[in-house]
Amino acid sequence: MTIWTTSAAADTASRILDVAERLVQLRGYNAFSYADVAAELGLTKAALHYHFASKAALGIALINRHTSRFFATLADVDSLGPTAAARVTGYTELYARVLRQHRMCLCGMLAADYLTLPEPMRAAVIAFFNRNEAWMTSVLEKGVEDGSLRLNETAADAASALVGAVEGLMLVARAYDDVERFERSAAQLVAALTK
Amino acid sequence: MTIWTTSAAADTASRILDVAERLVQLRGYNAFSYADVAAELGLTKAALHYHFASKAALGIALINRHTSRFFATLADVDSLGPTAAARVTGYTELYARVLRQHRMCLCGMLAADYLTLPEPMRAAVIAFFNRNEAWMTSVLEKGVEDGSLRLNETAADAASALVGAVEGLMLVARAYDDVERFERSAAQLVAALTK
DNA sequence: GTCTATACAGCGATAGAC
DNA sequence: GTCTATCGCTGTATAGAC
Numbered sequence: 488m489t490i491w492t493t494s495a496a497a498d499t500a501s502r503i504l505d506v507a508e509r510l511v512q513l514r515g516y517n518a519f520s521y522a523d524v525a526a527e528l529g530l531t532k533a534a535l536h537y538h539f540a541s542k543a544a545l546g547i548a549l550i551n552r553h554t555s556r557f558f559a560t561l562a563d564v565d566s567l568g569p570t571a572a573a574r575v576t577g578y579t580e581l582y583a584r585v586l587r588q589h590r591m592c593l594c595g596m597l598a599a600d601y602l603t604l605p606e607p608m609r610a611a612v613i614a615f616f617n618r619n620e621a622w623m624t625s626v627l628e629k630g631v632e633d634g635s636l637r638l639n640e641t642a643a644d645a646a647s648a649l650v651g652a653v654e655g656l657m658l659v660a661r662a663y664d665d666v667e668r669f670e671r672s673a674a675q676l677v678a679a680l681t682k
Numbered sequence: 683m684t685i686w687t688t689s690a691a692a693d694t695a696s697r698i699l700d701v702a703e704r705l706v707q708l709r710g711y712n713a714f715s716y717a718d719v720a721a722e723l724g725l726t727k728a729a730l731h732y733h734f735a736s737k738a739a740l741g742i743a744l745i746n747r748h749t750s751r752f753f754a755t756l757a758d759v760d761s762l763g764p765t766a767a768a769r770v771t772g773y774t775e776l777y778a779r780v781l782r783q784h785r786m787c788l789c790g791m792l793a794a795d796y797l798t799l800p801e802p803m804r805a806a807v808i809a810f811f812n813r814n815e816a817w818m819t820s821v822l823e824k825g826v827e828d829g830s831l832r833l834n835e836t837a838a839d840a841a842s843a844l845v846g847a848v849e850g851l852m853l854v855a856r857a858y859d860d861v862e863r864f865e866r867s868a869a870q871l872v873a874a875l876t877k
Numbered sequence: 878g879t880c881t882a883t884a885c886a887g888c889g890a891t892a893g894a895c
Numbered sequence: 896g897t898c899t900a901t902c903g904c905t906g907t908a909t910a911g912a913c
Contacts (some may be wrong), residue, residue, distance in 0.1 A: 518712040518798045520906060534879050536908065591794065598857040599786065599794035603713045616854060640870055648851070648867035655850020659811060662793040672843035675835055679874040715888065729897050731890065
């Protein structure tokens with residue numbers, strides 16, 4: 488049993504997930520292969536199939552790990568204890584970091600590939616968005632309660648608009664290879680909440 | 683020389699574009715093939731290669747035709763002569779129509795596939811977004827001039843945010859298979875312009 | 878846990894007949 | 896303009912040795 492603290496060489500399954508995650512975020516689910524991942528890690532395709540029996544299984548593991556990590560990081564944003572507007576800005580900043588690596592949001596990319604995905608992957612993608620919206624709804628509700636935000640719609644509706652909008656800002660900004668474009672647009676979304 | 687008025691059976695190249703366009707909007711550029719299109723039209727792959735020598739050539743033709751048609755339709759929205767807010771709503775309604783067919787915006791989908799596209803296709807995708815933003819910028823500027831809109835940022839910045847946001851609202855709403863979700867969110871974007 | 882080897886389907890693309 | 900036939904390659908996945 489290996490004890491993980493920090494750094495250290497990750498096990499093979501983790502390294503497979505690392506590479507596959509990056510490739511999906513860069514190229515999409517249908518434009519990466521076991522051969523791509525294997526070559527990058529100096530393994531064979533057969534070795535990958537030992538760790539993840541099928542591409543669908545790899546895909547599901549990818550989404551699940553990403554979702555866990557993302558909401559762990561979001562909890563850190565919460566623990567900074569700022570205002571609702573600052574928290575939403577923290578949320579957009581998480582995505583700006585992804586963009587700086589020229590990557591799309593993993594689940595945003597999979598949303599584009601959605602109709603080609605096996606059902607279990609679809610469900611995991613939707614679960615990610617549901618959690619995004621639930622987090623955002625909670626943040627907006629607190630902002631309304633403390634008077635820092637004024638909404639003309641329900642917090643849930645405002646949250647779903649924000650989550651969707653951020654995905655699109657990433658999608659287009661990445662094509663332009665222009666993170667500042669994303670940041671300018673995201674700042675407007677936040678500003679609209681407090682107007 | 684065939685005269686096109688309305689309806690009538692389109693020529694083969696047009697029918698190829700029709701099918702390929704739908705498949706890209708549903709599945710993405712890397713998840714459709716010449717075989718898919720040929721089978722649907724009762725042709726062979728070789729016949730498709732006669733009309734479009736390569737997949738890249740087909741892709742470029744796809745974007746160019748779509749761009750022409752989209753801005754022709756947008757001109758109709760303009761000619762209705764409504765206010766800036768109504769024009770933006772008309773813009774979002776064009777995309778709602780696409781969503782009702784369970785399709786993503788063609789260029790939004792290609793933005794996801796962006797890093798896998800040949801350079802000429804990338805340029806055509808960016809040109810589409812540039813024209814979207816130019817149209818939207820013009821609409822917003824007129825709204826500011828006539829006093830119907832108040833912006834806290836430049837019209838160009840507000841336009842790029844709107845265009846990007848709409849793409850994301852489509853992307854996520856399509857995964858949820860929920861056009862009303864898109865419409866609720868899009869209405870908020872419009873409302874934020876006049877607040 | 879990783880390898881070699883292989884199966885089998887699909888891909889984009891081409892040659893040449895009709 | 897469309898066909899048959901085929902090429903070379905890549906895709907996911909499996910069997911069995913080490």
